[in-house]
Amino acid sequence: MTGGQRDNERRKRKTAVRNMIVMLLFIFLLFLSFLVSMNTGYTRSAPEDTIRILFGGGTDKENLILFQFRMPRIVISVFVGAGLALSGCIIQGITRNALADPGLLGINAGAGLMVILFVLFFDSRTFMAVFTLPFIALLGAGTAAVVVYMLSFKKGEGPGPLRLILTGIAVQAGISALTTVLVIKLDETQFNFVASWQAGSIWGSNWRFVLALLPWILLVVPYVLSKSPVLDVLNLGDEIAFSLGVSAEKERRGLLAAAVALAASCVAVSGSISFAGLIAPHLARRLVGPSHRTLLPVCALTGAVLVSAADTAARVIVQPSEIPTGIMVAIIGAPYFLYLLICNRQ
Numbered sequence: 001m002t003g004g005q006r007d008n009e010r011r012k013r014k015t016a017v018r019n020m021i022v023m024l025l026f027i028f029l030l031f032l033s034f035l036v037s038m039n040t041g042y043t044r045s046a047p048e049d050t051i052r053i054l055f056g057g058g059t060d061k062e063n064l065i066l067f068q069f070r071m072p073r074i075v076i077s078v079f080v081g082a083g084l085a086l087s088g089c090i091i092q093g094i095t096r097n098a099l100a101d102p103g104l105l106g107i108n109a110g111a112g113l114m115v116i117l118f119v120l121f122f123d124s125r126t127f128m129a130v131f132t133l134p135f136i137a138l139l140g141a142g143t144a145a146v147v148v149y150m151l152s153f154k155k156g157e158g159p160g161p162l163r164l165i166l167t168g169i170a171v172q173a174g175i176s177a178l179t180t181v182l183v184i185k186l187d188e189t190q191f192n193f194v195a196s197w198q199a200g201s202i203w204g205s206n207w208r209f210v211l212a213l214l215p216w217i218l219l220v221v222p223y224v225l226s227k228s229p230v231l232d233v234l235n236l237g238d239e240i241a242f243s244l245g246v247s248a249e250k251e252r253r254g255l256l257a258a259a260v261a262l263a264a265s266c267v268a269v270s271g272s273i274s275f276a277g278l279i280a281p282h283l284a285r286r287l288v289g290p291s292h293r294t295l296l297p298v299c300a301l302t303g304a305v306l307v308s309a310a311d312t313a314a315r316v317i318v319q320p321s322e323i324p325t326g327i328m329v330a331i332i333g334a335p336y337f338l339y340l341l342i343c344n345r346q
Contacts, residue, residue, distance in 0.1 A: 019298070025332035026301035033305055035314040038066060039076045051131040053114045073205035076269055077311040077325070078304045079213050080202065081276055083266040085303020088225055088277025089284070089296060090259040093231040094252045094346055095164050098282065102141075102263035103274030105168035109175040110144025116182055130208045133170065134216060134265040143262035145256060147171055200273040200326015202311055209269045216265035220258050221300070227255060228292035235290065273326040276303050279333035306332065 038050050043065055088101040101185060102108050102265050114136045122129060148171050152163035173223075183194055230251045233241045239250040263277070280296075280303035288294045310328035 004243060015245055015289070019294045022287050023294075023298055023301065026305055028081060028090060028300060029241065029305045030301060033308045033312065034074060034078070037077075037308060038070055040312055040316050041065070052062045068207075069205065072196050072204055072207045072210050072298070073311065074308060075210050076202055076205065076213065077308040078268040079210075079217050080270040081280070081305070081307030082263040082300040083213075083217060083303075084273060084276040084307070085280035086221065086282075086296060087259040087262040087266070087280040087301045088303075089299045090224060090231070090255050090262075091277070091291075092281050093292065094234055094259075094283060096167055096237075097162075098285075099278070100165060100168075100292065101274055101277040102259065102267075103267035103272070103277065105174070106144040106171035106175055106275050107150055107260055108267055108272050109172045109179070109264045112198065112272055113179050113182075114140030114332065115197065116186075116269060119190055119193060120182065122225050131212045133268040134212055137268035141260045141267070142257075144171055144175060145260045147254075149256065156205040196324060197271040199324035200271045200329065201324040213265055213269055214254045216261060220261050221224075224255070224258050224262075225296055227251070227258075228296050231255070231292040231296075238331075250266060251321040261262045270307075271324070271326060273307060275326065275330045275333050276307050279337055280306055283336065 017235060035047070035050075039047055045066075047061070049058075049062070050066065052058060053066050058066065084102065087107075091100045091105060092098055099257060115133065118129070118133065118136045141211055148164065148168045151171070152167040154163065175256045183191065186194060233244055233246045234251065234255075236249060238248040241251075266273075281299050283304045284299040286293055288298050307325065309330060310332055313332075314323040314325045314328040
């Protein structure tokens with residue numbers, strides 16, 4: 001083995017160790033956020049009390065607060081953060097645009113429009129409605145994604161990354177205008193719900209919503225993780241992908257469908273927390289590099305920590321009221337994103 005090869009092997013080992021440390025750090029932060037969130041709320045409890053309740057020593061009131069109110073909301077915030085972050089990472093990968101996210105391609109807007117239509121005509125909190133909402137949101141998000149894909153498609157070239165972004169912005173603007181018209185027709189109760197939902201409020205805080213979201217996470221996330229080598233190849237361009245035996249167009253469609261499914265199912269139970277899909281991939285990429293084999297799991301962990309921490313802060317800052325989680329994510333993420341822009345300008 002030559003000296004250059006030995007140096008290359010050492011660099012690879014150092015990178016692998018560093019990436020493992022980063023992953024373990026985010027797992028610890030997620031665990032810490034989970035513990036803090038269980039002890040935080042309008043009714044506070046000491047850590048030892050939470051441990052006592054977890055092991056079956058709680059009163060009926062304590063069990064109700066922890067297991068029926070706090071725990072499902074914490075689990076949903078973790079799932080939503082991971083799902084939106086992965087969706088954003090996929091979209092940034094297939095468009096080769098670091099500023100892309102589900103909101104920018106009109107996916108969140110399409111899902112939101114269908115959710116509002118559903119709320120307008122049906123009771124959204126019935127047992128069947130809870131499990132129907134992700135499918136309703138997927139219908140809207142999928143329709144928006146198909147429209148964007150078709151309008152940005154150019155014969156012989158496919159949907160170019162720049163055309164995807166520009167078309168997505170236009171479709172998003174049109175859907176947002178239609179949504180505004182529909183909101184005017186809502187009664188006061190429906191309007192308050194929609195306003196809270198659009199701001200990114202985790203409103204589905206019970207175990208039914210966890211069960212409604214869980215199948216989407218279990219089915220789509222393994223598929224996305226298995227496609228990490230494909231995303232690496234797509235980042236090199238369609239010509240190189242073709243030379244390596246990868247059908248860029250086919251893989252791009254499959255990955256876009258996965259991103260739409262993740263974003264739609266998460267948006268159905270959490271509202272529009274689109275900033276998570278933009279910031280989490282950026283932060284993860286700076287920490288572990290562009291290789292999707294490591295980037296995707298770290299991105300999921302980053303999004304989970306970001307949304308769960310933001311939701312915890314949103315519940316305690318202005319008690320007894322609460323700030324929508326989407327606004328807290330933006331408050332936390334916006335300074336970091338501005339910092340990135342300033343660094344990239346230099």
